[in-house]
Amino acid sequence: MTILTGIQPSGKLHLGNYFGAMRPMISLQEQGEEFFFIADYHALTTVRDPQFLRESVRDVALDFLACGLDPSRTVFYRQSDVPEVQELAWLLSVITPMGLIERCHSYKDKLAHGKPATHGLFTYPVLMAADILLMQAEKVPVGKDQKQHLEVTRDIAIKFNNAYGEIFKIPDALIAENVAVILGTDGQKMSKSYGNTIGLFDDLKRIRKQIMGIKTDCAAVEDPKDPDASSIYGLYKLFATPEEAAAMAARFRAGGMGYGEAKKALFEIYERTFAPFREKRAALEKDPDYVADVLKDGARRARERASDTLHRARAAVGLE
Ligand code: ADP
Ligand code: TRP
Numbered sequence: 001m002t003i004l005t006g007i008q009p010s011g012k013l014h015l016g017n018y019f020g021a022m023r024p025m026i027s028l029q030e031q032g033e034e035f036f037f038i039a040d041y042h043a044l045t046t047v048r049d050p051q052f053l054r055e056s057v058r059d060v061a062l063d064f065l066a067c068g069l070d071p072s073r074t075v076f077y078r079q080s081d082v083p084e085v086q087e088l089a090w091l092l093s094v095i096t097p098m099g100l101i102e103r104c105h106s107y108k109d110k111l112a113h114g115k116p117a118t119h120g121l122f123t124y125p126v127l128m129a130a131d132i133l134l135m136q137a138e139k140v141p142v143g144k145d146q147k148q149h150l151e152v153t154r155d156i157a158i159k160f161n162n163a164y165g166e167i168f169k170i171p172d173a174l175i176a177e178n179v180a181v182i183l184g185t186d187g188q189k190m191s192k193s194y195g196n197t198i199g200l201f202d203d204l205k206r207i208r209k210q211i212m213g214i215k216t217d218c219a220a221v222e223d224p225k226d227p228d229a230s231s232i233y234g235l236y237k238l239f240a241t242p243e244e245a246a247a248m249a250a251r252f253r254a255g256g257m258g259y260g261e262a263k264k265a266l267f268e269i270y271e272r273t274f275a276p277f278r279e280k281r282a283a284l285e286k287d288p289d290y291v292a293d294v295l296k297d298g299a300r301r302a303r304e305r306a307s308d309t310l311h312r313a314r315a316a317v318g319l320e
Pocket of ligand 1: 008016019142143144180181189190191192193
């Protein structure tokens with residue numbers, strides 16, 4: 001089974017990204033051939049600062065490698081190192097009905113959030129289809145927000161295959177229904193656009209401040225509290241063993257534990273979990289060529305698959 005997914009390098013990663021995307025994606029390494037890429041062509045639809053883009057690519061790569069992505073197993077590459085994807089995007093775009101793309105909500109959502117209305121932002125789903133079809137992916141793990149893009153990818157692949165023969169595999173979305181939306185420090189969905197995130201690799205003082213700043217109700221120390229209504233417990237449980245989670249839930253219910261103390265416990269368990277990842281990240285960072293070498297090797301492996309698919313697609317439409 002071929003699994004593929006991508007993430008945009010568009011800002012520092014946070015705990016929502018970790019539990020919602022990174023951890024599930026890293027655990028899929030065990031289950032089949034995996035392609036994972038940093039979608040820098042896609043990020044250009046919203047990022048205008050070249051230095052920020054360069055740094056974000058490196059940061060995302062280091063974050064994933066530090067958290068356990070194994071580049072000897074997973075083909076880990078940067079999208080723009082596989083330029084075949086652009087040519088395939090064109091071959092797909094000429095058979096993609098306008099109506100299919102016009103129906104996508106993510107374009108309208110992004111305009112509503114003040115992103116510039118550009119051709120690239122509008123045709124973003126066609127490039128995403130090319131990412132997926134180029135590698136002949138069968139399963140694509142994504143968040144719920146990307147479900148429509150996977151439906152578009154399937155429609156495009158079916159249309160192409162009907163016109164030119166069986167060139168592409170038809171991929172399925174792998175939507176992690178059991179991954180809850182991680183809440184931020186203000187109780188809304190954690191998102192870099194809402195300024196309510198807890199970072200993954202920020203400095204510890206800052207993370208402590210973010211955790212101590214989680215909004216709570218005004219229950220007194222002695223009051224019994226409902227753990228399931230608390231975003232402190234919600235995060236704690238993601239880090240904890242089942243026994244630790246049960247013990248913390250019991251302390252919430254018993255009363256006598258203030259929110260300050262619960263936040264301290266959350267900070268400690270965060271630190272315990274991430275200490276080895278921080279160490280690994282610091283070690284990887286010391287070698288200035290490591291990330292570049294990993295991504296270069298990933299691109300080489302990705303391009304083998306890419307050139308095979310592209311060649312077949314070019315021949316099918318009559319370019320070869
Ligand atoms: P942001 O909302 O901060 O811009 P992205 O949209 O770039 O984050 O998300 C990257 C990945 O992380 C996606 O797969 C998304 O589903 C996941 N993700 C982001 N925020 C959360 C969250 N609060 N809870 C669960 N998953 C999340
Ligand atoms: N659109 C995805 C996001 O914003 C990133 C992405 C680009 C992607 N190409 C992909 C995800 C291909 C899965 C497969 O999160």
